[in-house]
Amino acid sequence: MSLPALLQETFSPEEVQFIVENQKIKIFPRITTNKRRNLSDSNNEGNDDMSRWKMLTMDGRALETMIVMKSTEVTLWLALLLKQQSKCNIIIPEWLTVRGLELMLQYEKRNVDRFSALPWDWLVVSEILFKQAADDFNDPIHELRNRIQDLKEIRQMKVLQGLKYLNESHLQLDNLGILEINELRPFIVTVMDKLRLIHASGQPDEEESDEYGEGNADDVGMGTMLNSDTNMSSSSVPPNGTML
Amino acid sequence: MDVDIEDILAELNTDSTAVDQSGNPFSDINNNNNASTLYNESSSYPETNLKTNATSTSIPSPQQDYNNLIILWRNERCAPELLPYPHNLMTRMLSRIQEQMERLEIISMDFLGQQHSTTTTDTTGNNPVNNNNMLPLLCMEAELERIKFVIRSFIRCRLSKIDKFSLYLRQINEENESISPLQDFLSKDEMIYYESHSEILLKLFNDTILKHLPPNMQAINDNTGTVPMIDEPDWNKFVFIKVIGPQNKIFNTDPILIKGDNGKWYYEVIIPELQERVELIIDSIYVMRYKVIKDLLMEGKVTLI
Known part of the structure; x- marks a missing residue:
């Protein structure tokens, strides 16, 4: 109720973008906040208050001392905001060039069982920058888009092939991006949870009885025999059912 | 809501x-x-x-x-x-x-x-x-x-x-009040919300079903010899984690952090059900049972992603 079921499983794409937007990125400001502040200081007090940056999520000093064309680092959402006001140019990160992506592609092709060390937010950042800072790229965007698409597909294929190794114990997924994780989360978690229950039901009874006792058995006799079953059906049985 | x-x-x-x-x-x-x-x-x-x-x-x-x-x-x-x-x-x-x-x-x-x-x-x-x-x-x-x-x-x-989990929270609150008082767990306003919500819920159960049952079956949690009837969190649910390491990033100071042969630092955890040891290498991403990494999570050494 307070949190839609969809959001209980995983993050929405918008939320993923929100998380990514808290990352830092380098920009070239097109305005000088430093000088303007000094000027207004000498003018009057009220003006000073107005041009002050008092930020809660970052160090305001970076913003108070912006000088034209002198690179500085701000959070991505702020960079995009300044960009919309045409107050800055975004410096495209090094991996997001034709050369950088080509290297990653080669790595992906050479290592069938590994993921290249792209930043964890690569899919999101590239998408945002393509959309909102298209004029800041040195390389032609369609070529970059192609390579991003290739990377996405080759990695997706690896993930799909890796799915057959899902087990009841654990999984290591290095270098997988946040969006890729988010996309896979419901599937992987569900499958591994089921595998865990199947594995547990093959074990002697004592071990599992207190771990899987959370299913609210409507029939007491069945409860101990078919732990996994009661677990699966627990959502359709009150008290959960009636309230949620 | x-x-x-x-x-x-x-x-x-x-x-x-x-x-x-x-x-x-x-x-x-x-x-x-x-x-x-x-x-x-x-x-x-x-x-x-x-x-x-x-x-x-x-x-x-x-x-x-x-x-x-x-x-x-x-x-x-x-x-x-x-x-x-x-x-x-x-x-x-x-x-x-x-x-x-x-x-x-x-x-x-x-x-x-x-x-x-x-x-x-x-x-x-x-x-x-x-x-x-x-x-x-x-x-x-x-x-x-x-x-x-x-x-x-x-x-x-x-x-x-x-x-x-309102009934479950009520249960742990009654069982061991001294260990984890709900006041620490919930904010003041959440507490008010929780109290009125669980009261309404219990009243509903009581008015619709329980009071029509024979007296010996009216308990909200009847676990005489069998399965508890109150929903607990699924402690073994699989979660995605990222291993962060100690907050100050000085690996030597963390007593449970182990240095592997290849120079990588890792935490060792044991999955009790499988009797399996797993190395959680710093900066890596894993899918793990929640219960196994809960302590590390509380110390901020891993985060859920």
Whole structure:
């Protein structure tokens, strides 16, 4: 109720973008906040208050001392905001060039069982920058888009092939991006949870009885025999059912 | 449900205003002094959830707090159980929001007073000078909205878990009151919500079904010799984790951190059901059973992603 079921499983794409937007990125400001502040200081007090940056999520000093064309680092959402006001140019990160992506592609092709060390937010950042800072790229965007698409597909294929190794114990997924994780989360978690229950039901009874006792058995006799079953059906049985 | 959240936020906000009123809200210096006494008071009892920095006496900076809030929000969203409420962090966060809202109000009032032209409040104003002056205001407003969003989503998520586990929370509260009192687990307003919610729920069960049953079957949790009837969080649910390591990033100081042969640092955990040892290497991503990594999560050494 307070949190839609969809959001209980995983993050929405918008939320993923929100998380990514808290990352830092380098920009070239097109305005000088430093000088303007000094000027207004000498003018009057009220003006000073107005041009002050008092930020809660970052160090305001970076913003108070912006000088034209002198690179500085701000959070991505702020960079995009300044960009919309045409107050800055975004410096495209090094991996997001034709050369950088080509290297990653080669790595992906050479290592069938590994993921290249792209930043964890690569899919999101590239998408945002393509959309909102298209004029800041040195390389032609369609070529970059192609390579991003290739990377996405080759990695997706690896993930799909890796799915057959899902087990009841654990999984290591290095270098997988946040969006890729988010996309896979419901599937992987569900499958591994089921595998865990199947594995547990093959074990002697004592071990599992207190771990899987959370299913609210409507029939007491069945409860101990078919732990996994009661677990699966627990959502359709009150008290959960009636309230949620 | 929306109303509930707004109420909670509103109440928390008014709480922090009450503190602020002792100082002159129009003066920055006063405001800051005021805020720091507030932090000092609240930092007298230790933050249980996330150790924000090595020196517990100093107040975490706003940036640190925000980053921690994001981590806590993501943890809460991914964890199968209700995590402890970060009292200190939220107090600081909410009082900062309050301060910032007052500041923004003053700034925009100044604008109204100064500018006699009609395009004052228009952020895309034709006058470039005006636009430049408005820029900090614009950014600060956007930032405030972002913080509010995280807090709302965080609280919504907590409320949904309180709904889901209200009977379970009642049970652990009754069983071992001394170990983990609910007052530490929930905020003041969450507590009120929880109490009235579970009361209504129990009344519903009672009125619709239980009172029509034979007396010996009326208990809400009848576990004589069999399975408990109250939903517990699924402790073994698989979660995605990222291994962070100790907060100060000095690996030698963490006693449970082990250095592997290849020079990589890792935590060793054991999956009891499978009797399997797993190495959790720093900076790696794993899918793991929640129960196995719960202690590391509470110490902030891994985060849920």
